Amino acid sequence: MVRELEASDDPRIARAAKRQAFQKKVLEIQQEHYDPTSDWTIPHIEAAQLAIEALENEYGAWGEVFGGSSSRPEPRGESRTQPARAATPAKPTARAVTTLSQKEAAEAATQPKLKGKDLIAKYVAQHDAMMLKQRLG
Numbered sequence: 001m002v003r004e005l006e007a008s009d010d011p012r013i014a015r016a017a018k019r020q021a022f023q024k025k026v027l028e029i030q031q032e033h034y035d036p037t038s039d040w041t042i043p044h045i046e047a048a049q050l051a052i053e054a055l056e057n058e059y060g061a062w063g064e065v066f067g068g069s070s071s072r073p074e075p076r077g078e079s080r081t082q083p084a085r086a087a088t089p090a091k092p093t094a095r096a097v098t099t100l101s102q103k104e105a106a107e108a109a110t111q112p113k114l115k116g117k118d119l120i121a122k123y124v125a126q127h128d129a130m131m132l133k134q135r136l137g
Helices: 001-005 011-016 021-034 044-065 102-110 116-136
Strands: none
Touching: 011 021, 011 102, 011 116, 021 044, 044 116
16 A cells, blocks of 8 residues: 555655555545445545545645645646646556465465455554554564
8 A cells, every 4th residue: 555655646645655644544534435335445545635635624724834835736747837637547457376385275265355344454453563563663
């Protein structure tokens, strides 16, 4: 998730991607948009855009107080003289083929596949554990 957000065309998302609070906000937004009937939630980048908008709405006015700017910066690679590029739909990508040994396949088959809120909760817990480990050194 972090690498995907760091590669964003929006410099605000790219800068915020390494911050624990931002990562947690992105995961929370994905959890809010989770649909159990289709077992689907919004992509990381879309959740990051919503997170940036929420943070901008909540804290944007404070930028003027502390000497910052509350205006939105231009995305990477674009200037005021160039028109904005039209959004293009994402193309499906091929998945790499992985060959498992019999032992690996047996181990993988015995573990239940997490879905929905359980899967999101697993990633939130992993993220929290990683951040705690980094803090403790």
